[in-house]
Amino acid sequence: MKFPCKRAGIRVLAYVKDGLVLSKKEGGEWALDNIPEVYHSLLHNALKEYADGTDTEYDMSCVKEYAKYMIEQIKARISKPKASISAR
Numbered sequence: 001m002k003f004p005c006k007r008a009g010i011r012v013l014a015y016v017k018d019g020l021v022l023s024k025k026e027g028g029e030w031a032l033d034n035i036p037e038v039y040h041s042l043l044h045n046a047l048k049e050y051a052d053g054t055d056t057e058y059d060m061s062c063v064k065e066y067a068k069y070m071i072e073q074i075k076a077r078i079s080k081p082k083a084s085i086s087a088r
Helices: 005-018 024-034 037-052 060-078
Strands: none
Touching: 005 024, 005 060, 024 037, 037 060
C-alpha cells in the first residue's frame, strides 16, 4: 500500500527546520539523520518503494504514530516566533 504523504512531510520538515528544498530521495535520506530511529524502518521501506516502484506494506500503527510526530514537529517549528531584526 502506497503512503504518498510520508515523503511530503519529511520535505516540509526539512524546509522549516533547515531551510532545505529536497527531492523525494534526498528527503528520505535527510530523514534518516533527523527523524527518530523508531521510524527508520518506515523510511527505509519508503526509499525502497520509491527506488523500485513497487508497492510496500506498511505497519499502519507506525504510520499513524509517524504522521502524528511529523505534524507535531512541523507545527512546533511553524509556530515559533521569528527573531526580529532591528534596523541600525
